[in-house]
Amino acid sequence: MSGRTLCQKVWEAHLVEEPADGPALVYIDLHLVHEVTSPQAFEGLRLAGRAVRRPDLTLATVDHNVPTTDRSLPIADAVSRRQVELLVENAHAYGIELHDLHDPGQGIVHVIGPELGVTQPGMTIVCGDSHTSTHGAFGALAFGIGTSEVEHVLATQTVRFARPRTLEARYVGLPPAGVTAKDLILAFIGRVGTAGAAGHVVEYTGPAVRALSMEGRMTMCNMSIEAGARAGLIAPDETTFAYLMDRPRAPTGKAWTAAVDRWSLLVSDPDAKYDRVVEIDATAIVPQVTWGTNPGMVAGVDGRVPDPAAVADPAEREAATRALSYMGLAAGTPLEGLKIDRVFIGSCTNARIEDLREAARVARGRSVAPGVRAMVVPGSMRVKAQAEREGLDRVFTEAGFEWRNAGCSMCLGMNPDILASGERCAATSNRNFEGRQGKGGRTHLMSPAMAAAAAVTGALTDVRRLEPAAVRTPSAATP
Amino acid sequence: MRAFTTHTGVTAALPRVNVDTDQIIPKQFLKRVERTGFGPALFFDWRYQADGSPNPGFELNQPKAAGASILLAGANFGCGSSREHAPWALGEYGFRAILAESFADIFDANCTQNGIVPVRLPASQMTELFRRYELAEGPYELTVSLETLTVTDRAGFSAGFTLDAYRRDSLLAGLDEIGRTLQLDGKIAAYERRRATLLARQAE
Ligand code: SF4
Numbered sequence: 001m002s003g004r005t006l007c008q009k010v011w012e013a014h015l016v017e018e019p020a021d022g023p024a025l026v027y028i029d030l031h032l033v034h035e036v037t038s039p040q041a042f043e044g045l046r047l048a049g050r051a052v053r054r055p056d057l058t059l060a061t062v063d064h065n066v067p068t069t070d071r072s073l074p075i076a077d078a079v080s081r082r083q084v085e086l087l088v089e090n091a092h093a094y095g096i097e098l099h100d101l102h103d104p105g106q107g108i109v110h111v112i113g114p115e116l117g118v119t120q121p122g123m124t125i126v127c128g129d130s131h132t133s134t135h136g137a138f139g140a141l142a143f144g145i146g147t148s149e150v151e152h153v154l155a156t157q158t159v160r161f162a163r164p165r166t167l168e169a170r171y172v173g174l175p176p177a178g179v180t181a182k183d184l185i186l187a188f189i190g191r192v193g194t195a196g197a198a199g200h201v202v203e204y205t206g207p208a209v210r211a212l213s214m215e216g217r218m219t220m221c222n223m224s225i226e227a228g229a230r231a232g233l234i235a236p237d238e239t240t241f242a243y244l245m246d247r248p249r250a251p252t253g254k255a256w257t258a259a260v261d262r263w264s265l266l267v268s269d270p271d272a273k274y275d276r277v278v279e280i281d282a283t284a285i286v287p288q289v290t291w292g293t294n295p296g297m298v299a300g301v302d303g304r305v306p307d308p309a310a311v312a313d314p315a316e317r318e319a320a321t322r323a324l325s326y327m328g329l330a331a332g333t334p335l336e337g338l339k340i341d342r343v344f345i346g347s348c349t350n351a352r353i354e355d356l357r358e359a360a361r362v363a364r365g366r367s368v369a370p371g372v373r374a375m376v377v378p379g380s381m382r383v384k385a386q387a388e389r390e391g392l393d394r395v396f397t398e399a400g401f402e403w404r405n406a407g408c409s410m411c412l413g414m415n416p417d418i419l420a421s422g423e424r425c426a427a428t429s430n431r432n433f434e435g436r437q438g439k440g441g442r443t444h445l446m447s448p449a450m451a452a453a454a455a456v457t458g459a460l461t462d463v464r465r466l467e468p469a470a471v472r473t474p475s476a477a478t479p
Numbered sequence: 480m481r482a483f484t485t486h487t488g489v490t491a492a493l494p495r496v497n498v499d500t501d502q503i504i505p506k507q508f509l510k511r512v513e514r515t516g517f518g519p520a521l522f523f524d525w526r527y528q529a530d531g532s533p534n535p536g537f538e539l540n541q542p543k544a545a546g547a548s549i550l551l552a553g554a555n556f557g558c559g560s561s562r563e564h565a566p567w568a569l570g571e572y573g574f575r576a577i578l579a580e581s582f583a584d585i586f587d588a589n590c591t592q593n594g595i596v597p598v599r600l601p602a603s604q605m606t607e608l609f610r611r612y613e614l615a616e617g618p619y620e621l622t623v624s625l626e627t628l629t630v631t632d633r634a635g636f637s638a639g640f641t642l643d644a645y646r647r648d649s650l651l652a653g654l655d656e657i658g659r660t661l662q663l664d665g666k667i668a669a670y671e672r673r674r675a676t677l678l679a680r681q682a683e
Contacts, residue, residue, distance in 0.1 A: 016670045017663065022645025025663065027670050037562065039512035050657070053667075065510065079510040086512055130561040130585060144585050146563035148592035148656070156660045158667060162643065194497050195555035198584060228558060230584050294497055294558075315496040315553055322495075412506050412560075433501040433559060435524050 003269020006235050007166045007201045010141040010266070014124045016158055023160040029123040030140075031153050032109045033060040033096065035087040036414070037128030041151035042090040052094040053157045059118060060091045061099040063108045065414050068377050068404035080415065094154075107380020107406040110134040110348040114218065115382055117247025121236040121263040126153055131348050131430065132231075133224040137217035138244075139236035139266045141201070144225060164201045164230045165275040168268075171206035173283040178464035180358070181216030182350060182428070182447035184208060185223045186288035186298045188280055194296035197229035200276065203268065204234050208282040214243040215354035222349045223430050226295040235267040289335050289460055290432045290445040292323035297432075299335060301450065301462045307331035326434055327442050328422070335460050338444075342425040343368075343455040344437070345401075345448055346377030347411035350428035355379075355448040356387045359428075360395040362452035362463060368400035369458030375402040375417070377409040401455065413438050426454035481594035482653030485624040486575045488548030492612045493538045498552060499559035500586060504568045517564050518571030543612075549621050551608050552579040557586025566593045576623040578630065580605050591646045594653065596625060604638045611636060625651055 004012075011026070018024035031054075038060075045052070052058065065080040075081035084101065091098035099105045105112060110131055113119040121139035126132060128150040135142035149159050169188050189196075202224050209217070217234045224232030241260055244250045251259045268274075286300035297320070299306070308320035308331065324331065329338075345351065345359050356378065368374045376396050378384035384406055387393055393403045410417040411429040413436070419425055421440025428451045432443040444460065453463040508520040525537050533540045539547070550569070556579040557565060566589045569577070576596040590597045600608070611632065612619045622631045625647060631637045642650075649656060660667075 016666050019645070022643045025660065025666075027667070027674070036509050040514045040563075043512070043514075048657070050661075077510075083510055083512055128561060128563075130559065144561040146561055146566075146585060146589035146592060148563060149588065152657050152660065155657045156667060157671075158660060160645070160656070160660075194558060195581060195583070198555070198581065225559075228555065228583060294499070315494070319496050412501075414506050414509065431499075431501070431559060433499045435505055436501050439505075439524055 003272040005166045005268040005272040005274060006139060006203055006233055006266055007141065007164065008272070010122055010124065010139070011163065013122070014141070018163070023162045025158050026124060026161050027158055028126050028153050029057060030113070030118060030125045031058045031157075032113055032125065032127035032132070033058060033087070033150070034064055034109050034127070034129065035062050035083045036064045037147050038090065038150055039083060039086050041128070041147050041154060042094070044151045045154055050155045052096065052154045055095040057157065058096045058154070059113070060087060060096050061106060061109050061112055062087055062101055063106075064408045064412065066101055066407040067415050068407045068409045068417060076416070104381050104385070107382065108348045108351070108408055110218075110222065111352060111379035111383065114138065114214070115247070115380055117244055117250035120244065120250070120259070121240060121266050126159060130225045131222050133229065134218050134222040134348055136221040136224065136232040137214060137234050138240055139233060139263065141231060141233070143231050165199055167197055167200040167202045167229070167276040167278065168274040169202050169204045170277060170279045171204070171208040171282040172279055173281060174208050174211065175282045175285050178449070179285050179287060180447040180449065181212050181219040183285055183288045184282065185220040186290070186295065186445065187285045188278070189223065189227045189295050190288070190298040191280060192227050192278060194226060194294045195228040196296070197224065197227040200229050201231045201233055202227065202229045203274070204232065206282065209234060210237065213354055214239060215352040218352065219349055219355075223295065226430055236263050287447060287450050287462060287464065289450065290443070291327065291329060291335060292320065293326055293432055293434050295430065295432060295445060297323055298445070301336050301460060303335055305329045305331055305333045305335065336462055338460045339424065340426045340444070340454050340459060341372060341423040342419060343372060343374035343451050344377070344410045344425055344427040344429065345375070345451050346379070346409050347429035348379060348408070349430040350448050351377060351379030351383065353383050353386050355428065356383065356392050357390070359448040359452040360392040362449050362466065363399040363401065363456060364395050366399055366456040368455050372455060372458050374400065374455040375404060375410065377404040377417075378406050380406045399456065410437050412436060426451045426460065480592070480649070480653045480655060483575065483594055483596055483625050483650045485622065485626055486548065487620060487622040488575065489544070489546050489618040490549045490551055490612055490621050491539050491541075491544035491547035492551040492609055494551070494553055494609050496553040497555045497558055500557055500562050500565040501559055503557065503565040504562065509562060509564055514567055515571060517568035521568040521572045543615065543618050545618070546573070548573045548575045549623060550574050550577045551605065551612060552577055554580040554602075556582050558583040561585045561589070563589045563592070566590045566595050570595055578605065578608065591650060592656065594650065596623060596642070596650060598623060598630060598640045600630065600638055600640060607636065
């Protein structure tokens with residue numbers, strides 16, 4: 001018998017039943033809840049007179065809708081306010097731990113789970129949000145689900161899933177200096193396309209992945225969904241354990257030692273077979289920038305806007321043509337030098353402390369270019385506090401960036417932070433869909449360092465040109 | 480959940496690939512705390528012009544697509560965000576089945592939770608359906624049967640599709656999935672005991 005992949009190990013450890021003719025019933029160790037995808041689930045539960053089976057395995061926070069400005073004021077938008085209030089009511093009614101707007105632990109759900117140490121290797125984790133894949137960075141099997149499934153998990157602590165196929169994204173070699181986790185994952189999405197990993201759990205392997213910090217690993221797993229994957233995974237190792245040690249919810253004492261022993265077994269066996277393997281030459285990756293309206297429409301910053309006429313598949317050609325027209329770009333235009341109006345450094349992809357450090361390193365001693373509005377939105381209030389201890393807030397504000405409170409903010413613009421029509425934005429978030437950051441807004445995705453470089457130059461810029469020596473490689477970023 | 484057995488209805492065609500859920504239902508409509516009220520906002524940014532009038536160029540606004548209950552869509556339909564508001568909006572608009580070469584995984588699950596059948600057909604058959612839709616003088620009708628797992632029209636088109644037995648049974652009978660799982664309470668409780676023992680043993 002051949003060995004098992006990490007995905008198979010975690011999957012098989014959580015099976016309540018796996019019938020031959022349908023999806024398996026999978027037990028869930030951690031259910032994360034936020035205000036946008038949960039109200040209808042709680043309402044359904046209430047109407048059916050059902051209880052929450054395991055409030056102790058459920059954790060709630062507000063993030064999508066919250067203002068990132070002054071929190072002493074009530075939320076101006078009455079409908080947003082209602083959604084936030086409803087989560088508070090539901091959490092209290094069902095005995096669920098909640099990190100509300102005034103909690104020092106408030107933040108984007110995918111930032112606070114790891115930060116609190118509730119996200120742990122070998123777990124099954126779900127949340128009514130597609131970027132739940134983030135938690136796979138710890139070797140947890142983490143899936144995004146819809147609201148009906150949220151209700152199902154609340155009531156039963158299980159969910160029905162078909163057994164996923166596995167895909168190994170194997171990075172060969174180490175990336176050049178100045179190339180970050182964001183570039184590694186964008187290069188993968190560009191390679192396989194936005195549906196390229198559909199039905200699969202992607203496990204990222206190779207020395208380039210091993211060398212990443214936990215923040216970098218979370219950035220990679222976060223964007224797995226943008227390749228259509230069910231989830232992303234990275235096997236836990238010393239970096240993982242060092243990150244988790246002493247976190248508020250991590251085990252302690254003997255339980256810690258036992259947990260590390262158990263977690264250390266969470267690797268794919270050497271003879272394990274993946275359903276698919278994609279090899280990526282890490283040494284050839286340059287900083288990535290998207291040019292179109294999905295994250296697969298991406299190129300190196302040294303590249304040009306592609307010519308749709310050169311696309312073989314008619315449907316993809318049509319999509320590229322539409323994308324160029326929406327983005328206001330002509331085929332053949334060099335990406336570097338493209339003028340931008342806004343910069344957004346934030347989101348569950350790239351608003352952790354390391355991301356802010358990387359951006360601050362570029363911003364330090366420089367100024368946001370005239371006519372550009374740039375904003376930094378930390379992923380959580382803890383990240384914000386840490387950044388302020390390190391003086392990063394002053395680096396940003398002195399350079400002319402706005403420094404905000406934690407939330408999803410302009411990643412999807414459910415709160416007042418949005419782009420105006422036609423505005424071009426350098427963003428560290430994960431989606432460049434039409435209208436995502438505001439109707440008619442044009443989003444270019446990139447790493448925090450690249451976004452900061454765009455802010456200070458007013459145009460898409462290869463950050464390596466800005467400061468050839470100062471940008472660290474992912475390997476240098478390992479603690 | 481509303482049961483689905485066999486449905487005959489007018490077709491609308493949206494031959495675009497990678498249509499994401501941000502397009503199906505833009506974020507400004509996600510603030511509702513009910514499951515209803517999303518139909519008028521379906522494809523909002525594409526469907527309406529700046530002054531709020533219907534955009535005559537948008538596929539669903541074509542006269543022959545009026546009253547459509549079956550959607551022909553491009554590959555990877557429903558990618559992106561997990562928002563179930565997307566199938567809620569599609570369902571409320573009137574769609575009972577969506578036919579495409581492929582669907583994003585979360586969207587696919589969200590559809591079957593809401594009595595909407597995601598029908599996967601090979602590219603060649605989708606191309607043929609888009610062609611027949613284009614050639615039809617007036618509304619183009621299709622029949623989707625979950626009983627026989629077929630898609631047919633009146634002019635000889637016929638294709639089979641698959642759906643796993645569990646979801647098919649749920650849809651055919653309009654079953655409440657939570658109720659179905661709660662019947663397995665004994666198994667879930669046994670799993671919880673096994674897992675608690677395992678964790679406790681390792682923590683000793
Ligand atoms: S930051 Fe953006 S992608 Fe992440 S959870 Fe919030 S809205 Fe979703």
